Amino acid sequence: SQKIEQNSEALNIQEGKTATLTCNYTNYSPAYLQWYRQDPGRGPVFLLLIRENEKEKRKERLKVTFDTTLKQSLFHITASQPADSATYLCALLFYNQGGKLIFGQGTELSVKP
Amino acid sequence: DTGVSQDPRHKITKRGQNVTFRCDPISEHNRLYWYRQTLGQGPEFLTYFQNEAQLEKSRLLSDRFSAERPKGSFSTLEIQRTEQGDSAMYLCASSTPGESPLHFGNGTRLTVT
Numbered sequence: 421s422q423k424i425e426q427n428s429e430a431l432n433i434q435e436g437k438t439a440t441l442t443c444n445y446t447n448y449s450p451a452y453l454q455w456y457r458q459d460p461g462r463g464p465v466f467l468l469l470i471r472e473n474e475k476e477k478r479k480e481r482l483k484v485t486f487d488t489t490l491k492q493s494l495f496h497i498t499a500s501q502p503a504d505s506a507t508y509l510c511a512l513l514f515y516n517q518g519g520k521l522i523f524g525q526g527t528e529l530s531v532k533p
Numbered sequence: 534d535t536g537v538s539q540d541p542r543h544k545i546t547k548r549g550q551n552v553t554f555r556c557d558p559i560s561e562h563n564r565l566y567w568y569r570q571t572l573g574q575g576p577e578f579l580t581y582f583q584n585e586a587q588l589e590k591s592r593l594l595s596d597r598f599s600a601e602r603p604k605g606s607f608s609t610l611e612i613q614r615t616e617q618g619d620s621a622m623y624l625c626a627s628s629t630p631g632e633s634p635l636h637f638g639n640g641t642r643l644t645v646t
Contacts, residue, residue, distance in 0.1 A: 424575075452632055463537070463624050463637030464576065471632075509575050511635075518589045520566065521635060523575035 422447050422517060424524040426510060432530045439497040441527045443510030446491065450512040453486055453493050458507045458526065467508075468495075500531045535559070537638035539625050545644045546615055553611045554641045558627030565608050566635060567600055568624040576624055582608060583630070615645045 423446045433439050443453070452471045456464035470477045470486045470493065477484045483496040497504050507528045511521040538557045546552050558565050563584050568576035579598065580590045584605035597615075602608040612619055622642050626635035 426575075454634060456635075461639070463626070463639050464635070465637070466634030469632060469634065511575075519564075519583075519630075520578045520581055520589060522578065523568075525573065525575045 422512075422514060422522055424510065424512060424522060426508075426524040427527040428525065430528040430530060432532065433500055435501060435531055435533050437500055439500050439504070439529055439531070441495040441508050441510075441529065443493040443495065443524055444491060445512055448514045448516050449488065450514050452513055453484075454511045454513075454521065455482075455484060455493075455495050456509040456511060456523075458509055464509055497529075500529075502531045502533050505529055505531050537625055537627055537636050539623075539638035539641050541641055542639065543642045543644075545646065548617060548645055549614055551611065551613045552615060552643065553609055554623055554625075554643075556608045556610070556625030556638060558607070558625070559636055560606075562627035562629055562636070563605065564628045564630060564633075565602055566626045566628075567608070567610050568626065570622045570624055570640070571620075579610070579623075612643075615643075617645045619643060620645045 425444045454469045455467045458464040468484050470484045481498045485494045507526040509526045511523045540555045566581040567579040570576045580600050582602040597613045600610045622640040624640045626637040628635050
Protein backbone atom coordinates (compact mmCIF):
# COMPACT_ATOMS: atom_id res chain seq x y z
CA SER A 421 0.00 0.00 0.00
CA GLN A 422 1.00 3.62 -0.42
CA LYS A 423 3.13 5.12 2.33
CA ILE A 424 3.89 8.79 2.96
CA GLU A 425 6.45 9.76 5.57
CA GLN A 426 7.21 13.12 7.12
CA ASN A 427 9.68 13.97 9.88
CA SER A 428 8.04 12.49 12.95
CA GLU A 429 10.06 14.63 15.34
CA ALA A 430 9.14 18.24 15.90
CA LEU A 431 11.39 20.80 14.25
CA ASN A 432 12.58 23.64 16.47
CA ILE A 433 14.32 26.59 14.85
CA GLN A 434 15.26 30.17 15.65
CA GLU A 435 13.36 33.11 14.19
CA GLY A 436 14.87 34.31 10.93
CA LYS A 437 16.29 30.91 9.95
CA THR A 438 15.04 28.71 7.12
CA ALA A 439 12.87 25.75 8.08
CA THR A 440 13.07 22.69 5.84
CA LEU A 441 10.50 19.90 6.07
CA THR A 442 10.59 16.65 4.13
CA CYS A 443 7.92 14.43 2.63
CA ASN A 444 8.85 10.99 1.25
CA TYR A 445 6.58 8.53 -0.48
CA THR A 446 6.83 4.96 -1.76
CA ASN A 447 5.40 2.86 -4.53
CA TYR A 448 3.05 4.60 -6.94
CA SER A 449 3.56 7.77 -8.94
CA PRO A 450 1.75 10.90 -7.80
CA ALA A 451 -0.02 13.26 -10.15
CA TYR A 452 0.66 16.14 -7.78
CA LEU A 453 1.56 17.03 -4.23
CA GLN A 454 0.07 19.65 -1.94
CA TRP A 455 1.26 21.18 1.32
CA TYR A 456 -1.12 22.26 4.08
CA ARG A 457 -0.74 24.07 7.38
CA GLN A 458 -2.73 22.98 10.44
CA ASP A 459 -3.09 24.91 13.69
CA PRO A 460 -4.29 23.18 16.90
CA GLY A 461 -8.02 22.52 16.90
CA ARG A 462 -8.45 23.71 13.30
CA GLY A 463 -8.73 22.08 9.92
CA PRO A 464 -5.78 22.08 7.50
CA VAL A 465 -5.30 25.12 5.25
CA PHE A 466 -3.90 24.78 1.72
CA LEU A 467 -0.54 26.41 0.99
CA LEU A 468 0.99 25.17 -2.29
CA LEU A 469 0.53 22.64 -5.07
CA ILE A 470 3.32 21.18 -7.23
CA ARG A 471 2.75 18.87 -10.18
CA GLU A 472 4.77 15.77 -11.09
CA ASN A 473 6.47 17.58 -14.00
CA GLU A 474 7.47 20.60 -11.91
CA LYS A 475 10.71 20.83 -9.98
CA GLU A 476 10.07 23.89 -7.83
CA LYS A 477 7.29 26.28 -6.81
CA ARG A 478 7.51 29.49 -4.82
CA LYS A 479 5.00 31.65 -3.00
CA GLU A 480 6.25 34.55 -0.93
CA ARG A 481 8.51 33.01 1.78
CA LEU A 482 7.54 29.45 0.84
CA LYS A 483 9.35 27.16 -1.58
CA VAL A 484 8.50 23.58 -2.51
CA THR A 485 10.66 21.18 -4.51
CA PHE A 486 9.56 17.86 -5.98
CA ASP A 487 11.98 15.09 -6.98
CA THR A 488 10.07 12.15 -8.47
CA THR A 489 13.29 10.13 -8.80
CA LEU A 490 14.02 10.37 -5.09
CA LYS A 491 10.26 10.25 -4.34
CA GLN A 492 10.65 13.28 -2.12
CA SER A 493 9.36 16.81 -1.66
CA LEU A 494 11.05 19.49 0.42
CA PHE A 495 9.13 22.41 1.91
CA HIS A 496 11.10 25.51 2.89
CA ILE A 497 10.03 28.54 4.91
CA THR A 498 12.59 31.32 4.67
CA ALA A 499 12.99 34.10 7.23
CA SER A 500 10.80 32.09 9.61
CA GLN A 501 8.64 33.85 12.19
CA PRO A 502 6.98 32.63 15.41
CA ALA A 503 3.65 32.92 13.57
CA ASP A 504 4.85 30.11 11.26
CA SER A 505 4.67 27.68 14.19
CA ALA A 506 2.16 24.98 13.23
CA THR A 507 1.95 21.45 11.90
CA TYR A 508 2.68 21.07 8.19
CA LEU A 509 1.13 18.26 6.20
CA CYS A 510 2.00 16.97 2.76
CA ALA A 511 -0.71 15.29 0.71
CA LEU A 512 -0.48 13.42 -2.57
CA LEU A 513 -2.91 12.36 -5.24
CA PHE A 514 -1.79 9.14 -6.89
CA TYR A 515 -2.84 8.02 -10.35
CA ASN A 516 -4.09 4.62 -9.21
CA GLN A 517 -5.70 5.66 -5.91
CA GLY A 518 -8.89 7.28 -7.16
CA GLY A 519 -9.65 10.96 -6.63
CA LYS A 520 -8.63 11.28 -2.99
CA LEU A 521 -5.68 13.02 -1.36
CA ILE A 522 -3.56 10.85 0.91
CA PHE A 523 -1.90 12.73 3.79
CA GLY A 524 1.34 12.26 5.64
CA GLN A 525 1.35 12.34 9.43
CA GLY A 526 2.61 15.95 9.55
CA THR A 527 5.62 17.67 11.05
CA GLU A 528 5.26 20.12 13.92
CA LEU A 529 7.32 23.27 13.47
CA SER A 530 8.17 25.59 16.35
CA VAL A 531 9.86 28.92 15.64
CA LYS A 532 11.40 30.56 18.68
CA PRO A 533 11.87 34.34 18.90
CA ASP B 534 -16.55 33.52 2.05
CA THR B 535 -18.64 31.34 4.36
CA GLY B 536 -16.18 28.42 4.24
CA VAL B 537 -16.93 24.84 5.23
CA SER B 538 -18.93 24.50 8.42
CA GLN B 539 -19.29 21.43 10.60
CA ASP B 540 -21.73 20.71 13.37
CA PRO B 541 -21.37 19.98 16.22
CA ARG B 542 -17.85 21.08 17.12
CA HIS B 543 -17.68 18.62 19.97
CA LYS B 544 -19.61 15.45 20.75
CA ILE B 545 -19.28 13.24 23.82
CA THR B 546 -21.16 9.97 23.69
CA LYS B 547 -21.28 6.69 25.51
CA ARG B 548 -20.05 3.51 23.88
CA GLY B 549 -22.78 1.82 21.88
CA GLN B 550 -24.67 5.01 21.02
CA ASN B 551 -25.18 6.31 17.48
CA VAL B 552 -23.90 9.73 16.45
CA THR B 553 -24.44 11.89 13.37
CA PHE B 554 -22.32 14.79 12.14
CA ARG B 555 -23.21 17.39 9.56
CA CYS B 556 -21.05 19.19 7.02
CA ASP B 557 -22.04 22.20 4.90
CA PRO B 558 -19.51 22.69 2.09
CA ILE B 559 -18.71 25.82 0.12
CA SER B 560 -21.77 26.24 -2.08
CA GLU B 561 -20.13 26.04 -5.51
CA HIS B 562 -18.01 22.98 -4.62
CA ASN B 563 -19.38 19.71 -5.97
CA ARG B 564 -16.85 17.45 -4.26
CA LEU B 565 -17.10 16.67 -0.56
CA TYR B 566 -14.71 14.59 1.52
CA TRP B 567 -14.70 13.10 5.01
CA TYR B 568 -11.46 12.44 6.84
CA ARG B 569 -10.67 11.24 10.36
CA GLN B 570 -7.68 12.48 12.37
CA THR B 571 -6.23 11.25 15.64
CA LEU B 572 -3.63 13.02 17.75
CA GLY B 573 -0.22 13.20 16.08
CA GLN B 574 -1.47 11.74 12.81
CA GLY B 575 -2.47 13.18 9.49
CA PRO B 576 -6.04 13.10 8.17
CA GLU B 577 -7.11 9.59 7.15
CA PHE B 578 -9.45 9.32 4.17
CA LEU B 579 -12.94 7.96 4.86
CA THR B 580 -15.10 8.72 1.83
CA TYR B 581 -15.90 11.28 -0.84
CA PHE B 582 -18.80 12.46 -2.99
CA GLN B 583 -19.15 14.17 -6.31
CA ASN B 584 -22.51 15.87 -6.13
CA GLU B 585 -24.80 13.27 -4.55
CA ALA B 586 -22.82 10.23 -5.75
CA GLN B 587 -20.54 8.51 -3.25
CA LEU B 588 -17.51 7.73 -5.42
CA GLU B 589 -15.23 6.00 -2.95
CA LYS B 590 -15.27 4.61 0.57
CA SER B 591 -12.18 3.55 2.49
CA ARG B 592 -11.75 -0.18 2.97
CA LEU B 593 -10.72 0.66 6.53
CA LEU B 594 -14.26 1.76 7.33
CA SER B 595 -16.48 -0.74 9.00
CA ASP B 596 -20.14 -1.13 8.19
CA ARG B 597 -20.93 0.98 11.26
CA PHE B 598 -19.99 4.09 9.26
CA SER B 599 -22.28 5.57 6.65
CA ALA B 600 -22.30 8.89 4.84
CA GLU B 601 -24.90 10.59 2.69
CA ARG B 602 -25.15 13.67 0.56
CA PRO B 603 -28.81 13.53 -0.47
CA LYS B 604 -29.12 16.63 -2.63
CA GLY B 605 -25.51 17.21 -3.49
CA SER B 606 -25.22 19.98 -0.92
CA PHE B 607 -24.73 19.20 2.79
CA SER B 608 -23.52 15.80 3.97
CA THR B 609 -24.01 13.69 7.08
CA LEU B 610 -21.70 11.08 8.58
CA GLU B 611 -23.27 8.56 10.92
CA ILE B 612 -21.46 6.17 13.23
CA GLN B 613 -23.56 3.40 14.70
CA ARG B 614 -22.76 1.52 17.91
CA THR B 615 -19.79 3.75 18.69
CA GLU B 616 -16.61 2.27 20.14
CA GLN B 617 -13.82 3.95 22.07
CA GLY B 618 -11.57 3.57 19.04
CA ASP B 619 -13.89 5.91 17.14
CA SER B 620 -12.72 8.83 19.28
CA ALA B 621 -11.08 11.27 16.86
CA MET B 622 -11.51 14.53 15.00
CA TYR B 623 -13.80 14.12 11.98
CA LEU B 624 -12.93 16.58 9.24
CA CYS B 625 -15.01 17.55 6.25
CA ALA B 626 -13.56 19.23 3.16
CA SER B 627 -14.92 20.43 -0.16
CA SER B 628 -13.42 21.28 -3.52
CA THR B 629 -14.07 21.58 -7.22
CA PRO B 630 -12.84 18.68 -9.40
CA GLY B 631 -9.28 18.44 -10.68
CA GLU B 632 -6.23 19.84 -8.94
CA SER B 633 -8.22 22.14 -6.68
CA PRO B 634 -7.12 22.30 -3.05
CA LEU B 635 -9.35 20.95 -0.31
CA HIS B 636 -11.09 23.51 1.88
CA PHE B 637 -11.50 22.03 5.34
CA GLY B 638 -13.91 22.77 8.11
CA ASN B 639 -12.68 22.90 11.70
CA GLY B 640 -13.93 19.42 12.41
CA THR B 641 -16.13 17.62 14.91
CA ARG B 642 -14.25 16.20 17.86
CA LEU B 643 -15.83 12.93 19.00
CA THR B 644 -15.12 11.44 22.42
CA VAL B 645 -16.54 8.00 23.16
CA THR B 646 -16.59 7.15 26.87
